[in-house]
Amino acid sequence: MMRLPGFRYRAPRTIADAAAWLAEDPATSMVLAGGTDLLPNMKRRQQTPATVIGLRGIGGFAEMHNGDGLAIGAGVTLANLTADPRIRRHYPGLWQAAAQIATPHLRNMGTIGGNLCLDTRCTYYDQNYEWRKSIDFCLKRDGATCWVATSSPKCLAVSSTDTAPMLQALGASITLMSTSGQRVVPVADLFANDGMHYLTKRPDEILTTIGLPASDGWRSSYWKLRRRGAFDFPVAAAAVAARLDGETIVDLRIVLGAVASRPLEAERAATLLMGQQLTDDAIAAAAAAASEVAKPMDNTDFELVWRKKMVRSLVESALREVRGDDMRARRHQLARQELLSVAGTHA
Numbered sequence: 001m002m003r004l005p006g007f008r009y010r011a012p013r014t015i016a017d018a019a020a021w022l023a024e025d026p027a028t029s030m031v032l033a034g035g036t037d038l039l040p041n042m043k044r045r046q047q048t049p050a051t052v053i054g055l056r057g058i059g060g061f062a063e064m065h066n067g068d069g070l071a072i073g074a075g076v077t078l079a080n081l082t083a084d085p086r087i088r089r090h091y092p093g094l095w096q097a098a099a100q101i102a103t104p105h106l107r108n109m110g111t112i113g114g115n116l117c118l119d120t121r122c123t124y125y126d127q128n129y130e131w132r133k134s135i136d137f138c139l140k141r142d143g144a145t146c147w148v149a150t151s152s153p154k155c156l157a158v159s160s161t162d163t164a165p166m167l168q169a170l171g172a173s174i175t176l177m178s179t180s181g182q183r184v185v186p187v188a189d190l191f192a193n194d195g196m197h198y199l200t201k202r203p204d205e206i207l208t209t210i211g212l213p214a215s216d217g218w219r220s221s222y223w224k225l226r227r228r229g230a231f232d233f234p235v236a237a238a239a240v241a242a243r244l245d246g247e248t249i250v251d252l253r254i255v256l257g258a259v260a261s262r263p264l265e266a267e268r269a270a271t272l273l274m275g276q277q278l279t280d281d282a283i284a285a286a287a288a289a290a291s292e293v294a295k296p297m298d299n300t301d302f303e304l305v306w307r308k309k310m311v312r313s314l315v316e317s318a319l320r321e322v323r324g325d326d327m328r329a330r331r332h333q334l335a336r337q338e339l340l341s342v343a344g345t346h347a
Ligand SMILES: Cc1cc2nc3c(=O)[nH]c(=O)nc-3n(C[C@H](O)[C@H](O)[C@H](O)COP(=O)(O)OP(=O)(O)OC[C@H]3O[C@@H](n4cnc5c(N)ncnc54)[C@H](O)[C@@H]3O)c2cc1C
Pocket: 030, 031, 032, 033, 034, 035, 036, 037, 038, 039, 040, 055, 074, 075, 078, 100, 101, 102, 103, 106, 109, 110, 111, 112, 113, 114, 115, 116, 117, 118, 119, 160, 161, 162, 163, 205, 206, 207, 208, 231, 232, 233, 234
């Protein structure tokens, strides 16, 4: 059994206290929301903060409010997010992304804020301490070499958050709070394409709110490839948000998940569809362009060539769903493909 290392636990009641305590020593402190990512990482000695600041007791941290769009407290659990009719009705892609995260138990604890700040993942890193020690560790923690690409000066671990690509596609923003005040930045600007330094926020900043723009006229869809349909991290994903005037696309964002150290926007693919109708040919061309952006590495589940190939199919499915196609049969087919992959045969 893996045990947690020793640490000091602090339980603020206000966000101001949390920010002040974090500011005392941001380099050795971490905040804890649901703990479904941080606690396993601490047990594996991947992250070993001396001080853990629990956010669950902070008043108002887990609330949702209507405004111009929807303000979601960073402490809202994934279970509460998916149970909220506003999400299912107005932001279906976000509902699909959150509902496919982990298991019901983990969604009861895991929060949307924790999901956005989720650590990047890699086959050589998501192992216990002894396993990692046996390969002399790696660049991301305690070592000097990246075992995925030994000449790489930077870590290539994979962004594995399901909600981040969808929130980026929806044009969401986040509010970051510290003792120096608060700032609002687009979700797209929270991430860097670096497996070690994957967040641009400062270590003393706490994510307090996710702001969703008004959903008027927008449609959205999220498709994810994973090994087990019951629960698993994404190994490729496509998030699409589109605004249509009649049948013509007037706004579109396509964001790929789990194919780099950050969610990747497929801008050229979106440009191809602007002012166009979502015909089968237009969708196929955009999906092909989107898959060019994906640069999966050999550091997560499934063969990387197949993952890249599947990006095209995921984008195509998301665009067809946004067009209004009934995609239930395709979702079942995807689950079957995943099952066949477990057996070692790609459908
Ligand atoms: C078996 C298993 C399967 C999983 N499957 C998936 C999956 O399919 N898809 C997926 O996306 N995730 C998956 N997860 C990961 C995790 O459960 C979710 O990402 C969850 O949303 C994390 O939220 P949390 O509140 O538990 O985060 P925590 O573990 O509390 O925190 C995660 C990170 O975010 C930071 N953090 C948390 N809240 C804040 C904040 N408000 N401000 C600043 N930093 C913050 C923490 O310091 C930590 O670095 C899985 C986990 C397990 C154990």
